[in-house]
Amino acid sequence: MNGVPLAAYLALGLFMFTAGVVGVVIRRSPIVIFMCIELMLNAVNLTFLAFARYQFSTAPALAQNPELATSNSIMGGQMMVIFVMAVAAAEVAVGLGIIMAIFRLRQNIDVDELNLLKG
Amino acid sequence: MPYLSILVLLPLFGAILLGIMPESRQKDGVQLGLVIGVVTFLWSIATLMQLKAGTFHFQLVESYPWIESLGIKFALGIDGITYWLVFLTTLLTLVAMAFSHAQKVRPKTLIALILVVETALLGAFLSLDLILFFSFFELMLLPTYFMVAIWGGEGRRKAAAKFLIYTFAGSIFMLVGIIGLALQAKTAGGELTFGLTQIQVLAANGSLWEGTGDLQKWIFWSFAIALLVKTPSFPFHSWMPDFYAEAPIIGPMISSVMIKLGTFGFLRFCLPLFPEASVGAAPILLSLAAIGILYGAVVAIIQTDMRRMIAYSSVSHMGFVLLGIFSFTHAGIMGAGIQQFAHGISTGLLVLLVGYLVSRKQTADFRSFGGIKANAPILAAIFLFAILGSVGLPSLNGFVGEFLALLGAFEAGFNGSYGFGAGFAILAVFGVVLAAAYLLYMFQRTFYGELSEENRTFKDLRPQELFPALIFAAFVLWGGLQPTVFLRPTELSHQAARMMAIGKPGDRPMWDDLTLEIASKSGPNLGALVRVEAIREVGVPVTSNFVVQPANLHPPVLGKKPDSKTAEADH
Amino acid sequence: METSAPLAITPELLLFGGIATAAAMAAVGVVAFNNAVRSALCLVINFFLLAFIYFTLQAETLGIIQIVVYTGAIMVLFLFVIMLLNLGGSGLLQQKGDKRMPVAIALGVVLFGLIASQLLPGLMSVTKPLAPDNFGAPQNVGRALFTQYVIPFEAVSVLLLVGIVGSILLAKRRI
Amino acid sequence: MLYLPVPQTEWALILPILMVVLSGIFGLVVEMVHPKRDNNLIVTASIIGLLMSAFLLAVQFGAPPIRSFGDMVLRDPLALSMQFIIVIGTALVILFSEAYLREKKIPFGEFYPLILWSATGAMLMVSTTNLLLIFVGLEILSISLYVLAGLCRTEERSEESAMKYFLLGAFASGFLLYGIAFIYGATGSLQLESIATALQIGNPTGRTLLMFGLAMLLIGLGFKASFVPFHQWTPDVYEGAPTNVTAYMATVAKVAAFTALFRLLGASTGLKEFWVPVLGIIAVLTMLGGNLMALRQTDIKRILAYSSISHAGYVLVAIMAHGIAPDKVGPNAIIYYMASYTLMTIGSFAIVSLGARNGKESTSLHDLHGMWQRSPAVAFCLIVFVASLIGLPPTSGFWGKTLIFSDALTAGLTPLAVVLAVASIISVYYYVNIAYHAFVPDGTDADTARMRPGSLALRSACILCAAGVIGTVIFFTPFINAFGAK
Missing domain, CATH: 1.20.5 (Single alpha-helices involved in coiled-coils or other helix-helix interfaces)
Structure with missing residues (x-):
């Protein structure tokens, strides 16, 4: 999509990532924290795809002779996104399993003791 | 015959044997431990008899590759500096084991720990590799800790932890220093090595520290702090009184050997490897020594616990050793050498006798004794003898070391070598006087005065208690009457250490150069470096009088040397 | 890079701006809603819009996977668990207002501004996608x-x- | 159509990993066919599988470094030795797990497959320089660990620890991925080596991106390796998780994280003026903080948790030394240190696991009382581990520290070496406390829960660890020759 600068995609990614981090820090419910983490992962995916599409770093080489661009470099971003999604799927399965297990043990998961950033 | 390896590893082997013996066989274990102790003692005598006089080089050298990639060897050797220390170690550990024979709680384990400490001590004295030395230096920490923390008195855990942390804190910086030294040696010599003699060659020809700025001083102090903690010297001594008071009585007994590692380390490592830094640091170390002598003596006066008093008196007495070493005079350094041995013997004897007292009364507070001379005349006589030896009565062994050390300090002082003049020596003399005062006061309160009711049943020494005491007493007397017997084997090595420090680069003896010797005859040639014709068997007396380089007989005059400024800045 | 020409306003840019604004608002919604179900729904919207952005980046395959896997599977799982937990203890997924909230948001904004001002200006001029169009x-x-x-x-x-x-x-x- | 060559395949590189995966699958099948029986068959199969994997690794020692599978998988001394450490560590953990799980009444045979697969992730992670594979490996490792941490389903502590570990782990993964994204953006590649190339080109914007990416990656890895500002999860998770899982987390997971960090910093020497001060501060905080916080603990698992934090700081010093001067400082120090650390930590946790009895677990210092009377061999092993954790000769901990000191001085990190020394001094106090308690006679009646000598397998795990701690000292040269890089 010509006309949209790479920076715009990165800005959106950074915004989502920051929002996710803020969410992880301030929310207490594990499920919501987990959703914020998913938000972070999607920000990452967006960043990967933007970089993959624009090939900013290989730009000088690519501009001169396009065949120099290694396919590794071009496909790397998309591959990363696929694997992030696969990992996220497994993570969700396990994570929600843990939340279910703790819920069954306690019938309450909005746990105040679960202060993640306190020792 | 690998005399030294056997000597070092025999006690460890014994400890392992004791360790794998079932816990139920305590008595057999104790017997076995004692046998190992006796065998080690005899083996040490056999080893010492192999040595030849007339050389400062290491003898009976053994070297096995250990960690080739880092240039670390299992290398052992013995010379004059360690001659009596080895003897002292095997003797005192044997006595300590005999003493813990009667221990009720798990005596087998205790004896196994003593054996490990013995290995560590012997290894530290004999190793010719810095990492090996450090390994042995640290190996004695945990066994000693447990010895105190398990078998000690009321405040045992605190005392043990204090000992451990002080020593470890000192030595870990020494480890950093050792590694820095080896890396520097690699820069200077092109090869990574931790070998003492190899690095000393570089130090002797001056290439080791060429153009490194303050590095030498930093590494010197990383060694010096560790050694001062071990000695223990004045500001680092506070582990020692607690340790003496809370440890079972074998603790101080072994410790009276262990603290020699500190002063030994100065002679073995600091003077040869950091010559300029050693000379530069002399004013500071002499001050510490003088303060230690006085401070130890003054604090000892107000102690009522005999073990604490001995601890402080040790601080005081070890000050003389430091004073002797850093006077950089012939007499001073000889005095330091012999004082180490004498202090080991007389403190060993004192601790043993205090142990007998404690075993009878369960306290070392001399106020609870009094008048027991009537019941225990033999104990009283030997005790007095030990005290006289310790305070340095002429014709007993303590006198020789202190006298020579003071002589050296005076000589250095009158030569104007150090800014303080003879002040150190004068201060130190007060220490001798005070030592007589507090020890005799303690003796008087313990043995004279009114015999209290509860002390009526106080028993004199049994024959099996008397025997080890008499051995020590014999050495106290012998060392005073015939000091040359004890001085002669050590003279050249101590001289070498001194010349390694104060000689100019190139004038310094090298351990690795077997064609260099030091003339041993007193007279104008004393301390001259002599080139012998060819590499010969170590130990054959020097015959050639072809003097290649005159040695510097006198301590360096600091005020007139160009590097005096840096020496001041270091403080 | 080439000299930074003033950014031309193109229809593509406007379209992207619209989607991005919506996605960003959805992201804020995930964090800000006190009710977990609403957060989850916001997340679904965000994921959906992201899929669309993937399409505009010519990553069609990934756009589809995004919809199928994330929006379709993962979020359904989330909602399912939320519903399940809601049955057990009502109101447990609610969170009352928190004093730390404004501080954290301020911190987040500052962080975002700081990083963005360091990273992005140098990339403003990169407007030409170099990867082949069929790379996705x-x-x-x-x-x-x-x-x-x-x-x-x-x-x-x-x-x-x-x-x-x-x-x-x-x-x-x-x- | 973008042409991608079919990569050449060097099976020897992934055969050890495959071996571990397959023994995990075998274990799972056995568990499905014979559920709730005793797990001896699974344990035996797992250990045999791991030993075969170790053998497959051992035959490759000294082989020339190569890459295969499209430059994804790498064989070099670091990869081989770290994989070997992971395999042996996993085997030791499995060896003492059976007795522990039985006492703790955790009836899951799936424990073994999960831990084996987790090891697979770690093995992948150490044998690659590709950020994608590092990430995938890390996730395999972590996701199994999330499950394993919550394995004690009846205990709230365990579940909570799993939850905490999971959320923070996923959070850290987010940072890690964001960092990878920016490194990919700046270099156009997922290979770590391309960082150096990108820095040579010297595009200022690219440099900024790289710095940001590196910072994010360091935060992510910092969480995984529990460096100090990111460490808060460690004590709780370590305390709550089953002891054998804790042992595994504290060793194998860290080996993998450190190796990745090692490769990362080795590749980004060009950015050292950026990361040296940052990591320097982190290293100081980690070394001192870990030790100072350990001083106040009375629970052995928490003590060991803080101790593992401080050891992470020590290793960080070695890693930084490599990053500063990659041509002068090789991987030998961290290989040796991690081997030694793995052995002594697993050994200590094996001893801690003796406190499990009848579904409960007692892990306070007082539960060690009387160890010396009940089982001198175990008590002696404990002393060996303590000496090694302190860094006293003649144990491997001493040599590890010596190597780290040496690296630090070579790279000019003298202040960090001094801080390391100070930190070791602090650590003496609490470590020796552990050993002391093992010597205290048991004053109470025999009924109270105390650590007692466990099964033969458990004791042999202790003794093997202790033998390793001593053996790597005696056979230092062969060890370094086999594992180390020249």
Whole structure:
């Protein structure tokens, strides 16, 4: 999509990532924290795809002779996104399993003791 | 015959044997431990008899590759500096084991720990590799800790932890220093090595520290702090009184050997490897020594616990050793050498006798004794003898070391070598006087005065208690009457250490150069470096009088040397 | 890079701006809503819009996967668990206002501004996508997956196995 | 159509990993066919599988470094030795797990497959320089660990620890991925080596991106390796998780994280003026903080948790030394240190696991009382581990520290070496406390829960660890020759 600068995609990614981090820090419910983490992962995916599409770093080489661009470099971003999604799927399965297990043990998961950033 | 390896590893082997013996066989274990102790003692005598006089080089050298990639060897050797220390170690550990024979709680384990400490001590004295030395230096920490923390008195855990942390804190910086030294040696010599003699060659020809700025001083102090903690010297001594008071009585007994590692380390490592830094640091170390002598003596006066008093008196007495070493005079350094041995013997004897007292009364507070001379005349006589030896009565062994050390300090002082003049020596003399005062006061309160009711049943020494005491007493007397017997084997090595420090680069003896010797005859040639014709068997007396380089007989005059400024800045 | 020309306002840019604003608002919604169900719905919207952005980046395959896997599977799982938990204890998923909230938001804004001002200006001039237009086509993605990236692909099978065994282990009712 | 060559395949590189995966699958099948029986078959199969994997690794020692599978998988001394450490560590953990799980009444045979697969992730992670594979490996490792941490389903502590570990782990993964994204953006590649190339080109914007990416990656890895500002999860998770899982987390997971960090910093020497001050501060905080916080603990698992934090700081010093001067400082120090650390930590946790009895677990210092009377061999092993954790000769901990000191001085990190020394001094106090308690006679009646000598397998795990701690000292040269890089 010509006309949209790479920076715009990165800005959106950074915004989502920051929002996710803020969410992880301030929310207490594990499920919501987990959703914020998913938000972070999607920000990452967006960043990967933007970089993959624009090939900013290989730009000088690519501009001169396009065949120099290694396919590794071009496909790397998309591959990363696929694997992030696969990992996220497994993570969700396990994570929600843990939340279910703790819920069954306690019938309450909005746990105040679960202060993640306190020792 | 690998005399030294056997000597070092025999006690460890014994400890392992004791360790794998079932816990139920305590008595057999104790017997076995004692046998190992006796065998080690005899083996040490056999080893010492192999040595030849007339050389400062290491003898009976053994070297096995250990960690080739880092240039670390299992290398052992013995010379004059360690001659009596080895003897002292095997003797005192044997006595300590005999003493813990009667221990009720798990005596087998205790004896196994003593054996490990013995290995560590012997290894530290004999190793010719810095990492090996450090390994042995640290190996004695945990066994000693447990010895105190398990078998000690009321405040045992605190005392043990204090000992451990002080020593470890000192030595870990020494480890950093050792590694820095080896890396520097690699820069200077092109090869990574931790070998003492190899690095000393570089130090002797001056290439080791060429153009490194303050590095030498930093590494010197990383060694010096560790050694001062071990000695223990004045500001680092506070582990020692607690340790003496809370440890079972074998603790101080072994410790009276262990603290020699500190002063030994100065002679073995600091003077040869950091010559300029050693000379530069002399004013500071002499001050510490003088303060230690006085401070130890003054604090000892107000102690009522005999073990604490001995601890402080040790601080005081070890000050003389430091004073002797850093006077950089012939007499001073000889005095330091012999004082180490004498202090080991007389403190060993004192601790043993205090142990007998404690075993009878369960306290070392001399106020609870009094008048027991009537019941225990033999104990009283030997005790007095030990005290006289310790305070340095002429014709007993303590006198020789202190006298020579003071002589050296005076000589250095009158030569104007150090800014303080003879002040150190004068201060130190007060220490001798005070030592007589507090020890005799303690003796008087313990043995004279009114015999209290509860002390009526106080028993004199049994024959099996008397025997080890008499051995020590014999050495106290012998060392005073015939000091040359004890001085002669050590003279050249101590001289070498001194010349390694104060000689100019190139004038310094090298351990690795077997064609260099030091003339041993007193007279104008004393301390001259002599080139012998060819590499010969170590130990054959020097015959050639072809003097290649005159040695510097006198301590360096600091005020007139160009590097005096840096020496001041270091403080 | 080339000299930074003033950014031309193109229809594409306007379209992107619209989607991005909506996605960003949805992201804020995830964090800000006190009710977990609403957060989840915001997340779904965000994911959906992201899929659309993927399409505009010519990554069609991934856009589809995004919808199928994330919006379709993962979020459904989330909602399912939320509903399940809601049955057990009502109101537990609500969170009351928190004093830390404004501080954290301020911190987040500052962080965002700081990083963005460092990173992005140098990239403003990069407006020309250099990767071939078909780089996101299924056959290219598939080929890459089974040649260059075959080892991670196989590794992910282990990962999914772990996920399956693990979630069964954690969730099975009887121990 | 973008052409991608079919990569050449060197099976020897992934055969050890495959071996571990397959023995995990075998274990799972056995568990499905014979559920709730005793797990001896699974344990035996797992250990045999791991030993075969170790053998497959051992035959490759000294082989020339190569890459295969499209440059994804790498064989070099670091990869081989770290994989070997992971395999042996996993085997030791499995060896003492059976007795522990039985006492703790955790009836899951799936434990073994999960831990094996987790090891697979770690092995992948150490044998690659590709960020994608590092990430996938890390996730395999972590996701199994999330499950394993919550394995004690009846205990709230365990579940909570799993939850905490999971959320923070996923959070850290987010940072890690964001960092990878920016490194990919700046270099156009997922290979770590391309960082150096990108820095040579010297595009200022690219440099900024790289710095940001590196910072994010360091935060992510910092969480995984529990460096100090990111460490808060460690004590709780370590305390709550089953002891054998804790042992595994504290060793194998860290080996993998450190190796990745090692490769990362080795590749980004060009950015050292950026990361040296940052990591320097982190290292100081980690070394001192870990030790100072350990001083106040009375629970052995928490003590060991803080101790593992401080050891992470020590290793960080070695890693930084490599990053500063990659041509002068090789991987030998961290290989040796991690081997030694793995052995002594697993050994200590094996001893801690003796406190499990009848579904409960007692892990306070007082539960060690009387160890010396009940089982001198175990008590002696404990002393060996303590000496090694302190860094006293003649144990491997001493040599590890010596190597780290040497690296630090070579790279000019003298202040960090001094801080390391100070930190070791602090650590003496609490470590020796552990050993002391093992010597205290048991004053109470025999009924109270105390650590008692466990099964033969458990004791042999202790003794093997202790033998390893001593053996790597005696056979230092062969060890370094086999594992180390020249």
